[in-house]
Amino acid sequence: IAFGRFSDVLVQKGFKVARVEQTETPEMMEARCKSMSHPSKFDRVVRREICRIITKGTQTYSVLDGSPSESHSKYLLCLKEKVDDSSGQQREYGVCFVDTSVGKFHIGQFGDDRHCSRFRTLVAHFPPVQVLFEKGNPSGDTKKVLKSSLSTAIQEALHPSSQFWDASKTLKTLAEEAYFGKENNPAGDDGALPLVLQSMISGSDSLALTPGEKRELALSALGACIYYLKKCLIDQELLSMANFEEYIPVDKGIEKSESSNSLFAKTSQRMVVDGVTLTNLEILQNGTNGSTEGTLLEKLDTCFTPFGRRLLKQWLCAPLCNPCSINDRLNALEDLMAVPGKVSEVGELLKKLPDLERLLSKIHSIGSPLKSQNHPDSRAVMYEETTYSKKKIADFLSALEGFKVMCEVINIMDDAVDDFKSSILKQILSLKGKTRKGCFPDLSVEL
Structure with missing residues (x-):
């Protein structure tokens, strides 16, 4: 029972904690040894196995782990970058980030400028506590962002292809592991991928093993994420929820919403508040010690529920700028x-x-x-x-x-x-x- 308390202290300090459980009783061990012709001294030990590895970015707060110390989301971010031209002016990012305590995956791919503006905005809106990237992949500019904006996050480099999978290996694994099988996903059809992932697959491939155009980096980032969750032994419980959302950068989302005619398109017109602005205006954390003291978030946050707090934070990062939806919100307050x-x-x-x-x-x-x-x-x-x-x-x-x-x-x-x-x-x-x-x-x- 103390495991939850002590493991959390270590995890917050940045350690990885492995939980080892005994997986047989002394009686089972005796029976096992009897069935062997020459049991060695190593066989005469009760079997133990690692049941879970907990890191800062993969906390799920199960019954054994104790309860969360704070209500805000902690993200595990995987990123892969491709610099488009030799001058390094244009680049593409594939990202996949997940809040393991809720089991929600965000996956996306977007182009960026030489200042990595969209990437900076992403890490400001969804601050990761742990970042995974491919060894030797991030460019100098990205490394600078990782160093300046994410100095407190744990950063880990994974080996290309064996740990940081490419897009086709990711799709192959998703097909083989049957994470979205019938028994896990009673609403969906047998083993079909969630819609967001289906949209990332090439339309010409009926087996769903070829990534779509401009989707390879996003699927590769998802691959790294699955590899890591597998290593921490929580891939099955999280992926089987099939809770995926496509990440579209705020400024790109505005272009999209102008052309779409859905009910919520009006509310999806939001102001782009980038990472630099969030820092300068001290919206989420102050400039002196990085806490919420004296920030706009602290002044406005009188939420009663933890999920309300998380939503308010997202709203602050991307305030409405469409008169219809703003007026509707004001009407709601009057009501x-x-x-x-x-x-x-x-x-x-x-x-x-x-x-x-x-x-x-x-x-x-x-x-x-x-x-x-x-x-x-x-x-x-x-x-x-x-x-x-x-x-x-x-x-x-x-x-x-x-x-x-x-x-x-x-x-x-x-x-x-x-x-x-x-x-x-x-x-x-x-x-x-x-x-x-x-x-x-x-x-x-x-x-």
């Missing part, structure tokens, strides 16, 4: 200020909510069938089994309780929603199917 009694009641309820995003990821990893078949943890002999089982059940119940609280919030707001002007509030606070705009799923049957 809420008109019902102060209900708002304070909802606030009290939100305070009770657990960190649902992380909790769901935790529950998924306990119930992941891939993991239960061939992961060393499934063979581990736990002497504190009852304590852990109680913890697992408590986690599950607290997630259910969280959803119940959310349904209660909807009920409280139910009679006020019709008078609201803000369309975003109407979407959030009305049940799916009940009204035309409602987006909140009706969970009453499941609960």
Whole structure:
């Protein structure tokens, strides 16, 4: 039980911590030795296996690991770079970054200028605590960024091809390992890749083993990420969630949203606040000691829930600049200020909510069938089994309780929603199917 506490201290200091479990009982060892003709002294030892390697960028806060010390995301970032011309003016980046506590992968490829502006903005918006790159791959300019902006992050170079896979090896592994198989992904069809990854594959290849044009670097970065998660023994539980999102740089996203006509395109027009600006204006951390003291984030962050804090931080990095969506947000505030009694009641309820995003990821990893078949943890002999089982059940119940609280919030707001002007509030606070705009799923049957 102390493992969680002590391992966390070491991990925060930048060490890698391996958790070794006993994977047989003395009785099983005796039986094994009896079945051998000449057991040596090495065979007469109870078997032990590494069940998990924890690093700063791969914390999942499972039942054994203890609870997270802070609510903000910690990213593991893999990057691969290709300098386009000899003068080094143009470059391409492939990136894949994941918050292992939530299990969400972001993957993308984009062109950049000689100042690495887009790359700098990426690491400011999604600050990684651990960076993986291919040995000898990053150019001098990128190394400068890694040195200046990411001096506190752990940086690790991986061997080309054997550890930092190329795009085709990544696709081959995804096909062989069946991370997105039927039993892991009941909603999807048998073993199909998530849509984001499907869009990165060449259309002419029916076996899905050829990367699409301008996608090789992104898939290679994903390969490095999978290799590393595999090494830390958490690849199955995280990838089987099939939670992928394409990363499009903020300024590129604006060009895209002008041409698209989807409902959320209007809200996706955001101001580009690059890394330099975030630092100079002390939006997320101050210039004196790098903490949040005195920053804009500290002044604005009165969120009750951890996932609310994470979202607010993303909003601050890319503020809205479309009048329609800004006005809708202001309407939402007016609507809420008109019902102060209900708002304070909802606030009290939100305070009770657990960190649902992380909790769901935790529950998924306990119930992941891939993991239960061939992961060393499934063979581990736990002497504190009852304590852990109680913890697992408590986690599950607290997630259910969280959803119940959310349904209660909807009920409280139910009679006020019709008078609201803000369309975003109407979407959030009305049940799916009940009204035309409602987006909140009706969970009453499941609960």
